[in-house]
Amino acid sequence: MSDKMSLKQKIELLDDKIEWFYSDEFDLAKAEEKYKESTELAKEIEKDLSELKNKIEVLAEDFSK
Amino acid sequence: MQSEIKLTPTEFLAVTNQNLEYAFSGVTLEGEVVSFKINQGKWVFFDVKDAGSSVSCFMTLFQLRMPLKDGMKVTVRGVPKVTKWGKFSFTVTAVMPVGEGSLKKSYELLKKKLTNEGLFNVERKRPLPGDLTRLGVVSSVDAAGYADFVKILNARWGGIDVQVAHTQVQGMDAPDQIIRALKYFNERSEVQVIAILRGGGSADDLACFNDEELVRTIAASKIPIITGIGHEVDESLADLAADVRASTPSNAAEMLTPDKRSIKITVNDSVLRVKNVVLNKIESASREKVEKMNQLSRDIKGRIDNYASGLEQKLKILEALNPEGILKQGYAILTGKIFPGDVVKITTYKQEIKAEIKEVYER
Numbered sequence: 065m066s067d068k069m070s071l072k073q074k075i076e077l078l079d080d081k082i083e084w085f086y087s088d089e090f091d092l093a094k095a096e097e098k099y100k101e102s103t104e105l106a107k108e109i110e111k112d113l114s115e116l117k118n119k120i121e122v123l124a125e126d127f128s129k
Numbered sequence: 130m131q132s133e134i135k136l137t138p139t140e141f142l143a144v145t146n147q148n149l150e151y152a153f154s155g156v157t158l159e160g161e162v163v164s165f166k167i168n169q170g171k172w173v174f175f176d177v178k179d180a181g182s183s184v185s186c187f188m189t190l191f192q193l194r195m196p197l198k199d200g201m202k203v204t205v206r207g208v209p210k211v212t213k214w215g216k217f218s219f220t221v222t223a224v225m226p227v228g229e230g231s232l233k234k235s236y237e238l239l240k241k242k243l244t245n246e247g248l249f250n251v252e253r254k255r256p257l258p259g260d261l262t263r264l265g266v267v268s269s270v271d272a273a274g275y276a277d278f279v280k281i282l283n284a285r286w287g288g289i290d291v292q293v294a295h296t297q298v299q300g301m302d303a304p305d306q307i308i309r310a311l312k313y314f315n316e317r318s319e320v321q322v323i324a325i326l327r328g329g330g331s332a333d334d335l336a337c338f339n340d341e342e343l344v345r346t347i348a349a350s351k352i353p354i355i356t357g358i359g360h361e362v363d364e365s366l367a368d369l370a371a372d373v374r375a376s377t378p379s380n381a382a383e384m385l386t387p388d389k390r391s392i393k394i395t396v397n398d399s400v401l402r403v404k405n406v407v408l409n410k411i412e413s414a415s416r417e418k419v420e421k422m423n424q425l426s427r428d429i430k431g432r433i434d435n436y437a438s439g440l441e442q443k444l445k446i447l448e449a450l451n452p453e454g455i456l457k458q459g460y461a462i463l464t465g466k467i468f469p470g471d472v473v474k475i476t477t478y479k480q481e482i483k484a485e486i487k488e489v490y491e492r
Contacts, residue, residue: 071288072260075392075396078396078399079399082399082400082402082403085403085406085407086406090410092407092410092411092414095407095410099400099403099404099407102400102403103400106396106397106399106400109392109393109396110393110396110397113287113389113392113393114389115287116286116287116288116389117283117287117288118282118283118286118287118288118289118290118291119289119290119291120279120291120293121290121291121292121293122270122293122295123292123293123294123295123313125294125310125313127294127295127296127306127307127309127310127313128296128297128302128306
């Protein structure tokens, strides 16, 4: 589900999932499943962060003229 | 014998100027400014002198990019020329103050002028985008400051397309090159922010960032600009005109990007904290259940106790009403007709007695 999401979206989704645990909607019966989802998403975010690379291009333009 | 050359004054001056330009192309003079004046709001005249000599200089006001005053030490680049009136003049293409005192004076004059115009007003400042994916950099790729910036940027974050405009970042040519780079990015509107970077250096090295046209170009940029020039203590007019000022190139990288290492820690911490939250909630729910059970048990015991206590009372009443008890207290039960001569039965606690009625009368 989170494959097509940007890193920012994934972090926002994780925030939402974490918030559920602190909210009134918390349900012990669903907690295990939600915790598992959160852990997997956190691992995905960590992997995405490790793979992030910048692309640096020095322009061919000559600014001395 | 050398043949005599006959020339008109115009031809002579043309040849002379051609030779001067050939011999002194790109010559730079360094000396003190005297007799500085601006004519008709367009033409600038001054002399550059040292202890022994003085050279008359001429330039347009448009080319004057930093304020000059008599007594300032300057570097002047230009071409020597003899005017059509036969007067020698140095036609200036660029001029920059040199030395701490002159630079400071020029800086203060221009700062005052541009401050009055509102170029440095806080209301003009725009925030940096939170989600940076396209960045323009104006710097010299050979400079240490640029290398520091790239190192910190790569360590902190990724996924950014960085376009680098390689320019000089010191000297007389630097302002125009930086201006061209800023215009390049502004014309294309491909980047979200432009970072102007240069590592530390002397006041002379950093003087190009006090160039009036450069400062105006920064202030007019459609794209937000962050500067990371010199060190914390170096404040240029470019810094004042920029939307955000970073103290160094490394600091600019820090201000532009979040730190992926701290995000990793935050993400892992938040998941770990959730684990504790769940455990606490389980513990709390279990405590609640135990408490409910205890309460129920206390309620049942209370009801049993009440029932038992009621029963005991009833037993006591029954006990009190038991005829045997009454007999035990010494009373007797008389059964049969009570007319004189009748035989009645008298029951006591221990005996049964038959007796004859002798007499009956009212009490």
